Amino acid sequence: MLEIRDLAKHHKLGRVAVPALDGVTLRVARGQFVALYGPSGSGKTTLVNLIVGLRIAPDRGSVKVDGRDVAAMSRKEGDEYRLHHLGVIGHPGILQPGATAVGAASVRLRMGDVRHADRAIVPLLQRLGLGDRLHHKVEQLSMGERQRVVIALALSTGPQLVVADEPTGSLDTENSRKVLALLRDLCRERHVALLLATHDPEAVEFADEVLELRDGRLGAYAADRSPVLAESSPPD
Ligand SMILES: Nc1ncnc2c1ncn2[C@@H]1O[C@H](COP(=O)(O)OP(=O)(O)OP(=O)(O)O)[C@@H](O)[C@H]1O
Numbered sequence: 180m181l182e183i184r185d186l187a188k189h190h191k192l193g194r195v196a197v198p199a200l201d202g203v204t205l206r207v208a209r210g211q212f213v214a215l216y217g218p219s220g221s222g223k224t225t226l227v228n229l230i231v232g233l234r235i236a237p238d239r240g241s242v243k244v245d246g247r248d249v250a251a252m253s254r255k256e257g258d259e260y261r262l263h264h265l266g267v268i269g270h271p272g273i274l275q276p277g278a279t280a281v282g283a284a285s286v287r288l289r290m291g292d293v294r295h296a297d298r299a300i301v302p303l304l305q306r307l308g309l310g311d312r313l314h315h316k317v318e319q320l321s322m323g324e325r326q327r328v329v330i331a332l333a334l335s336t337g338p339q340l341v342v343a344d345e346p347t348g349s350l351d352t353e354n355s356r357k358v359l360a361l362l363r364d365l366c367r368e369r370h371v372a373l374l375l376a377t378h379d380p381e382a383v384e385f386a387d388e389v390l391e392l393r394d395g396r397l398g399a400y401a402a403d404r405s406p407v408l409a410e411s412s413p414p415d
Pocket residue numbers: 190191192197198199217218219220221222223224225226378
């Protein structure tokens with residue numbers, strides 16, 4: 180479903196070239212959950228943005244979704260890809276302020292001209308445990324609930340690929356686990372390819388496969404060490 184080959188990208192900061200990705204190759208099949216573990220600045224968001232493909236293109240290499248090169252899509256194809264084939268899960272701050280859970284989660288359905296979008300989104304919100312929060316405004320929901328609305332929004336149009344960039348960044352451990360388990364189960368049930376970018380070693384435990392990104396390069400994940408503890412513990 181997702182096939183990334185030799186992907187490289189640098190950002191321009193004035194005259195300075197800031198390297199972000201340097202030859203990343205990975206695949207995610209339908210129904211598979213791959214976690215991309217990496218510290219801050221390792222290139223996770225750059226990779227996610229290249230998958231989204233809006234106003235950014237690789238220096239080298241390619242991102243293919245269902246065999247189609249994202250950077251080669253026309254504007255119309257890209258819009259259609261982002262609305263129907265891809266779901267992006269980011270921070271709850273993307274939710275429309277003042278909207279209810281139903282209204283905020285059905286935005287993409289309405290963009291796709293789905294009739295009765297408000298009604299169509301309800302079963303998904305219920306599946307995400309928000310059945311008794313449907314008419315709460317976004318501001319009246321807890322962070323964990325808002326994050327579940329973001330998941331509903333991403334999955335609403337039936338994408339085959341979902342990318343999540345630090346989806347649990349603003350959640351406590353218990354809510355993180357709940358959100359990740361729901362995301363994993365929903366993607367599995369729907370045969371969606373799921374790529375999760377995170378610096379949280381607990382989050383990667385939910386994935387089928389974990390890869391580690393360091394300075395824009397991909398390697399094997401060393402599951403038996405805790406990078407957070409390793410970096411903060413004093414030497415013997
Ligand atoms: N728009 C930009 N202009 C210049 N440099 C950038 C830009 N975006 C990212 N970078 C740099 O590219 C590198 C990768 O950044 P990226 O945001 O992809 O990392 P990340 O893994 O998502 O980090 P974090 O965990 O903090 O979100 C970093 O060195 C960052 O400073």
